[in-house]
Amino acid sequence: MIHSLVSWAVNRPIAVFMLTLALGIFGLRAWQQLETALLPDLEYPEYFIVTRFPGGSPEEMEQLVSKPLEEVLASLPGIQDIISSSREGVSLIEVQFDWGIDFRFTLLRIREKIDAILTRLPDGVERPFIMDFNPNSIPIMELAIHSPEMSLVTLAELARQVFKPRFSQLDGIASAQLTGAPEPVVQIRIQPEKIRQYQLNPLEVAQNIRRNIPADPVNARVRVGYSEFPLNVDLRLNGLSDFLRMPIETERQALRLGDIAKIVSEPL
Incomplete structure (x- = not known):
């Protein structure tokens, strides 16, 4: 089989050259049409559960909100890791799954687990909010503002009233957020x-x-x-x-x- 293929290629050099040229042209054309992206549109097997409890201390958020949610979420199949953080009034739980999961089915199971534990959470706790991990929402640029003459409050007000609206109006900017400013x-x-x-x-x-x-x-x-x-x-x-x-x-x-x-x- 290989001997006959080699003989055919040796006896027909023009056909082999034309075939190679055609493959090169089609390959170059396909390469030019290939889409590229800084962050490809992939579905990452990670979900974030955000729960708010106005007035709750970090200790209360951990004991009364984060731990009960972690316990019910730990029984989900395909979990790699669960990471939680609790601060005043907010509980954030990151759930990491194995690659290849059924995203719709997994999201449905997470909602079922949360619905089953809502009655065990303290009164006044808002309904947990589920977010998937989207790399496109990660900031691509962070700017720090400093002034040796302005106070921190004045500088924060300038950033809130001037810089943030102007950045938000630039072409290609989805959103501009202000962090670290004193309220x-x-x-x-x-x-x-x-x-x-x-x-x-x-x-x-x-x-x-x-x-x-x-x-x-x-x-x-x-x-x-x-x-x-x-x-x-x-x-x-x-x-x-x-x-x-x-x-x-x-x-x-x-x-x-x-x-x-x-x-x-x-x-x-």
Whole structure:
């Protein structure tokens, strides 16, 4: 077989040359049409489960949220590793599977496991959010901003109001995110002498504050004659003066928060 093939090639040099030339042309054409990408579109067998619990300490997030979720997820088939991290108010669990898994079936099993444990999680825990690993969402460039003259708060506000919007408007930019910038936080410092003077319970004061801080705008409808119109009222607090005027109602007397506390705004 090999001897006859060699004899045919030796006796027909022009045909062999034309065949080789045709293969070279088709190969070059295929190479020119070959698509390239910095990060190929691959499905990685990794999932992230993000769970939020507003007000939960890192220890509470680990014991009450991360560990129960890890226990139920560990029974899934094809798992290579489970990595979890817990910080204030947030639990992040990374689940790594073997290559070759059925992605749709695996995602369905993860949801089933999470649904089965929701009743065991503390009250106030938000429903866990499942994300798959996508390399295209990894930032391709990170920039650091520094100024020897501006304060960190001023620099963060400049980055938030100027740099981030301008970067987001550039062609080819999917999104621009700002990290590491200090967020302004309102600190309510209750004065102990005022608590004793007005005979207040600190827990009672804290409950009043929570009750008077609306989390979301209020949606309502206004009826005028036979017509009805939607009304959206934003009751969120807009400044320190709103905190100072916040009512503190007790069984004995009615006060304002400014009567018993000092309120300052500082970066966190």
